[in-house]
Amino acid sequence: MHSTSSTIRTRRAVRTAAAVAAGALALSLGGCGGSGGKKSGDGTSGRESGGSSVTLPRLNGTSLEVAAVWTGAEQANFKKVLAEFEKRTGAKVTFVPAQDPIINFLGSKIAGGQPPDVAMLPQPGAIKQAVAKKWAKPLGPEARAQLTKNYSKGWQDIGSVGGTPYGVYYKAANKSLIWYNAKVFENAGAQEPTDWKGLLSTAQKVYDSGVTPFSVGGADGWTLTDWFENVYLSQAGPEKYDQLAQHRIKWTDPSVKDALTTLAQIWSRKEYLAGGPDGALQTEFPASVTQVFTGGDQPKAGMVFEGDFAQVNIGETKAKVGADAKVFPFPAVGSTAPVVSGGDAAVILKDSKGAQALATFLASPEAATIQAKLGGYLSPNRNVPDSAYPNAVQQKIAKSLIASGDSFRFDMSDQAPQAFGGTPGKGEWKDLQDFLKNPKDVAGTQAKLEKDAAAAYGNGS
Known part of the structure; x- marks a missing residue:
């Protein structure tokens, strides 16, 4: 099983930035046969053809450190990307395991005079903090x-502060998905819903069939912020x-009341939640x-909400x-279905030829393609070939992310100051x-949320 820190990493790496058009997402997830047809004039040819697009200098004798909170398979797969960089440049790159919140970890390393060369930051707010503290260095021309x-x-802007690019969003996540046990749905006669009313109806059918509808990872508060x-x-x-x-409206706003009231339609049904x-x-x-996805057609729950990265955990089962494990887009509550996305950005802390x-x-498709082939990973790089992703579901999730273009919203809690949107407890x-x-x-x-937000944002509104 993953550690708590790897759980937290998932969320950012994953958190959410891209609001894909509901129709495009539904289409992309609606079937799983092949990687779909090619499009013209939209970069698809580059994604399909791949090919070398980046020239790197020789860096013999150069040593670099890269810090991230990734553990387990995620860390192991990223190390394979770093190994390719070493092969191409002659540099030696060491992965430095970081603790969460990573901004605090970096602060201690910098105070001790030993900052890593590059850090993978999970939130736009963390990038802004690193820039404000004069830790982060601007990206060079290459x-x-x-x-x-x-x-x-949109992805370039998310990694910029004051119009200056500081972050390369190496990893992304589509955090608007509900995964379900296909056998449970079949036994219950349940269909994939497209709106909130349909989700409630589906949940009732699953419940009536003898299976608890939802599994919720509430020990990790980030899953709950993603629901909201x-x-x-x-x-x-x-x-x-x-x-x-941006805390330009307060958490006591009626719109927040409406959202919490909607959430309570599920969360207040104790029998709908596993345990x-x-x-x-x-x-x-x-x-x-x-x-x-364990226990056959009698698991502890029939559905679980979270991002594409849930596939890593599904892979730990026989599903x-x-x-056995299928997925549908988070249903529309209003007129349009949401897609919240997030990601991890590479930020330079020691400006050098090697770090740049x-x-x-x-930032190249070559690096992302290596990790895409290993699974459990999604890139916002539009020139990563669709064929790099290891299964049809992942290919279609990746396509929907790219298809969203600039019409995305980054995970709200990741945009907030760490004290409000990114700290356990x-x-x-x-x-x-x-x-x-x-x-x-x-x-x-609402009152507690506004009190905590006001303190974290410095009472700004």
Whole structure:
């Protein structure tokens, strides 16, 4: 099983930035036969053809350190990418395991005079902090050229501060997916829903068949923020989403009340949650996934909400993605289905020829293609070939992310100051855990969220 820190990494790496058009996402996930047809004039030919597009300098005798919170298979797969960089340049690259929150870990390393050359930062807020503290160094011309060539403007902007590019979004996540046990749905006569009413109806059918509908990894507060963000984005709309993400409206706003009230339609049904609220709050994210796909057609729950990265955990069971484990887009609560996405960005902390070369490599399709082939990974790089992804479901999720272009919203809690949106036992994570425990207290939850947000944002609004 994954450690708590690997669980947290998933969330950012994953958190969410891309709001893909509902129709495109539904189409992309609707079937799993092949990688689909080619498009013209939209970069698809580059994604299919691949080919070398990055020139790297020789760096014999150069040693570099890269810090990230990744563990397990994620770390092992990234090391294979670093090994290719070593092969091409002659540099030696050491992976430095970081603790979460990584911004605190980096602070201690910098205070000790030993910062890593490059750090993988999971939140736009963390990039802004690193720039404000004068830790982060701007990307050089070679890395910027790769960004322009391979990334939509939206992904470039997310990694920039004040118009200056600092971050290469090497990894992304589509966090608007609900995975389900296909046999459970078949036995219940349940269909994939497209709207919230349909989700409630599907949940009731699963419950009536004798299986608890939902598995929730409430021990990791980030899963709960992702639930909220999907409901809020769809119900309140992107303009309100942006305002709340920047604390330009308060958490006591009626739109937040509406979203929490909607969430309570599921969270207040104790019988709908595996183990009830108390059980959910003791379940970490990896277990929330695996318990849906173990136990045959009588698992602990029939569905689990989370991103494409859940495939890593499904892989720990005997379930096969696309057959035993299927997926549908998070249903529309308002007029449009949401897609929240997130990612990890490579940020240079020690400006050198080697660090700039590594950032340039990580911005290239070659680097992302290596990790894409290994599974459990999604890249916002539009020139990664669809064929690089190891299964049809992953290929279609990747296509939907690229198809979103600039029409995305990054995970709201990842845009917030770390104290509010990214710290276990504090801020939004803790407040939504308390709400899961007592979903009748909508007003009290709003008040706590606003109090914690105001403190973290410095009472800005």
